[in-house]
Amino acid sequence: MAGDGEVDYFMRDLDREAEAGGYHLNPDREFTRGLVRGLLANRERYGYISCPCRLASGNREDDLDIICPCDYRDPDLFDYGACYCALYVTADVEAGMRAPDPVPERRPGPAERERQKKERAAAGAAPGDLKYPVWRCRVCGYLCARGEPPETCPICRVPRDRFERFM
Amino acid sequence: MQHVPGEDRGRVILYALSTCGWCARTKELLTDLGIGFSYVYVDLLGGEERDRVVREVERWNPRLSFPTVVINDAKVVVGFREDEIREAVGA
Numbered sequence: 001m002a003g004d005g006e007v008d009y010f011m012r013d014l015d016r017e018a019e020a021g022g023y024h025l026n027p028d029r030e031f032t033r034g035l036v037r038g039l040l041a042n043r044e045r046y047g048y049i050s051c052p053c054r055l056a057s058g059n060r061e062d063d064l065d066i067i068c069p070c071d072y073r074d075p076d077l078f079d080y081g082a083c084y085c086a087l088y089v090t091a092d093v094e095a096g097m098r099a100p101d102p103v104p105e106r107r108p109g110p111a112e113r114e115r116q117k118k119e120r121a122a123a124g125a126a127p128g129d130l131k132y133p134v135w136r137c138r139v140c141g142y143l144c145a146r147g148e149p150p151e152t153c154p155i156c157r158v159p160r161d162r163f164e165r166f167m
Numbered sequence: 168m169q170h171v172p173g174e175d176r177g178r179v180i181l182y183a184l185s186t187c188g189w190c191a192r193t194k195e196l197l198t199d200l201g202i203g204f205s206y207v208y209v210d211l212l213g214g215e216e217r218d219r220v221v222r223e224v225e226r227w228n229p230r231l232s233f234p235t236v237v238i239n240d241a242k243v244v245v246g247f248r249e250d251e252i253r254e255a256v257g258a
Contacts, residue, residue: 031188038186052186055210055221055231085188102246105232 002040011036014087021140021156023069023077024094026086035087039068053085054107065107069156071138072106079103124165136166168207171198176256177239179204182224184233185211189247193234196249200258209233 002010011033015025026032038052050056051066065071073083081093082100084107093100108116135149136142140156149163168180181197183190185208197204209220221231227243228235236244236252244251 034188034191035186038184038188041186053184053189053233055184055233102248104246105230107230109230 002037002044007033007037007040010040017157018088023088023156024091026082026089027094027096032087035085038085039087051085052087054105062113064161065113065138067158067162069139069158070107071162074140076103076106120164128167130167133165134167135163138162138164168205170205171203173198173201173203176202176258178237179239179256180237181206182220182233182235182237183208187233190234192247193236193252196247196252197236197256200253200256202256202258 011025014036018025026035035052039049042048042050042052042056046056046058046060046063048060048063049068050063051068051070054066054070056063056066060067068087070084073088076083077088077090080101080103081098082089082103084103084105086100086103089100092098107113130145132145132147134143134145137149137153137156137158139158139162140153142153142155143166144150149160151160152158153162179197179202181190181193181204183194183206194206197206207220209217209224212220224233224235225231227237228245230245232245234245234247236255238244238255242255244255
């Protein structure tokens with residue numbers, strides 16, 4: 001289990017990255033510290049920081065959509081003021097101007113996820129008449145037109161495999 | 168499955184994840200209410216036991232999300248919904 005020092009260090013890192021990208025960590029420090037501890041526990045047992053509030057399969061490909069920041073963070077921030085586990089909150093929630101709403105689970109079930117995965121694979125294989133394919137970051141929506149997606153999303157810092165073919 | 172002793176309000180089971188902040192709050196709430204309940208951290212289970220418990224949770228909550236509280240094999244509360252949990256256990 002991660003020690004307090006490691007938890008604080010990782011939390012500072014996450015906070016810095018969040019603020020640089022226009023995102024905010026939950027100001028309830030003790031609650032947030034618990035979530036960060038959960039992220040580190042998941043990194044230790046699965047090899048990646050899957051959502052502390054979701055049951056991971058342990059297979060990275062199947063869990064890709066719930067690796068933090070998850071694919072559902074931004075729509076949940078918009079609709080509820082917090083992401084599903086509440087590690088991230090909106091600016092007004094961070095400022096204490098309002099409390100976040102409870103966030104229902106938005107992640108589709110396994111059958112629907114499988115269908116969406118096939119749909120994405122088909123979109124990626126479709127011939128386009130663009131000079132370059134357009135890639136979309138599934139976490140923050142960043143778009144770029146180039147041969148391959150960037151190694152790291154310049155906006156939200158997730159790795160290449162979180163991108164999908166958009167056009 | 169761990170048992171927390173307390174006032175008998177029927178069979179109260181909390182399905183939780185050991186890493187989840189909302190699961191921790193739910194466990195705290197049930198503890199503070201002083202009722203007897205059982206809890207299990209599904210992420211810490213493995214093999215057949217995990218499959219069996221996952222199927223159990225899915226029967227009550229097909230989305231397999233946590234926390235899931237099942238009361239007397241009849242009522243289910245998904246998520247840390249304090250008022251609903253209080254009402255369901257009659258506290």
